[in-house]
Amino acid sequence: MTTLRIVMTTPDSGPGPGGAAADAPEGPERRDRFGRGRRVDALALLSFVALAFWVTARLWLDPRNGVRDNRSDQAQFEWMMAHGARVVTHFAYPFTTDRMNVPDGVNLMANTSVLSVSLPMTPITVFFGPRTSFLLFLTFGMIATAVAWYFLFSRVLVRARGPAWLGATFCAFAPAMVSHANAHPNIVSQFVVPLIIWRTLRLAEPGRWLPNGVLLALVIVWQAFLNLEILLMTAIGLGVIVALFAVGRRDLRQRIRPFLAGLGVAALLAGALLAYPLYVQFFGPGAYQGLSRLIRGYSSDLGSFVAYSRESLAGSARTAVGLAKNPTEENSFFGWPLVILVVALVWWLRRSLLVIGLAVLGLLFTVLSLGREVIFEGRETGVPGLWALLEDLPILHSVVPTRWALAITPIVGLLLALGAERVRTLAVRHPVARPEIRFAALTVFAMALLPLLPTPLPATHLDPVPRFVTSGAWRPYVEGGRSVVTLPLPDTNYAEPLRWAAVTGLDMRLARGYFLGPDDRPHAEERGAALFTAPPRPTSSFFTVIRRTGAVPPITPQARVNAVDDLRFWRAGVVVLAPQKHADTLRRGMTELTGIRPVSTGGVWIWDVRPLTD
16 A cells, blocks of 8 residues: 555655655765665666667668658658747747648648647757657657656656666557657657656645646646647546545545645646637637548557567567558557556556556556457457447547557556566565565566567658759749649658658648648538548549559540649649659659640759749
């Protein structure tokens, strides 16, 4: 029960670092213990740095490299980093943009704008480029996440550095986190979550409800501009744990008044600070009404929980095939030894109310992640899931169900830390059996965790940004607010033009793009739901067919009229074709559509379409 007492006290009370023992008189023994603790902290930090650079090694070693399995999202995040820099350097409006999807623009609050990171990283983006800022965001996001969990575990929840290191390492480098390191820096950067938990626990501190509420509100806002999906999961998890403790621990009810007062302050202040951005997100131009039903069907396969992800030491593409929608969404791959260990830890520590709460929460997130129908090893079972009752609710209709499994990772990390701390306590209490206890525990933990060690992310050479872009030769064509049209037009499958725009500091305005926006077509099956680009137009669909098939569709007089109408709609000044698969066919299609012969310059083919759009 010691753990429960520590959890519900403040970090400045009780024994351990920063607690009552800190007021003890200085002495050689205390100074030596303090020094050893600092050395352990330094070693923990070095291990986190080493692991993060190990995972991203191939991206750092070759400046031409990008993530192999998610090039489109890397391009989008490089664009987002450039947007944050533009907000600072050009005082651009932060929540929507006219730099993409001309003329309609994009609602960036309804996308992953990551303003809480892109704004402070402006100097790096400006001086070293958006790829560097993206890579730093990705790498140091993992490091900061591990450090934050280590702080929370070692100073607040567990109060022992070794177990805290074990739990924090899992929280930051578990298979789900390494999977999302494939160009999802906003998801692997969960360093604010431990701070939210810490500040929530501090709300019960007598006499400090106002400052504690303000500090909680600030970290909530910080996370809101990093990833709202993670914030929602954190809020649900904390709500369940706090409610369980309020019911199960009578001795804590005396602290309910300062806790509720601080929580009220946090809710009011965070609500005030986020009211306008959230209004823009849900009701502003470019807002959408949830994800499409197809995307809301992305769930965790029940068989994936005991399988190994492709980026684990024991895993490969073969072990993960058919169990996840793509390499970036392997959220529930824990391997059967760890599943058995977690079940055993819950049973062993079942007298702890915290452990029971974590078990309930983990089960809840597991059930939610299974989606509207339980899938087992790629096959439909016909068993309905809890998510079927919830997926159409406001806010929840914007959640991809498989990502509920992401929230299981920190739960497992804390259970590992608590289990390791219990082992340490047993070894201290039974010195005669200490070697056997440690050997048995080390064997069990190693069997469960060594197969999950991360491997370096697979990388691939990115297409170089054309000289036509880097030299600024495109600028005369876009004077007067015109846009650049690329072939094919950018979408979820071809997002390279976003990297081009990012290199220009977003001076280059793009027709269409890769983003989440509403399907506002009059006869759309799910009108208002999110698409991963703008609704198709005849000419964008024409070039999508060429890119997919390598053949030019029949060109009719109506197709030529549509092409001119679409170029005028996009306010096009120039059409650009970079080297790529089916480039010759794309060039022939554009030439036959417009009657304009292209010019080769700066490593690309261009069509000056200003005569058609004036």
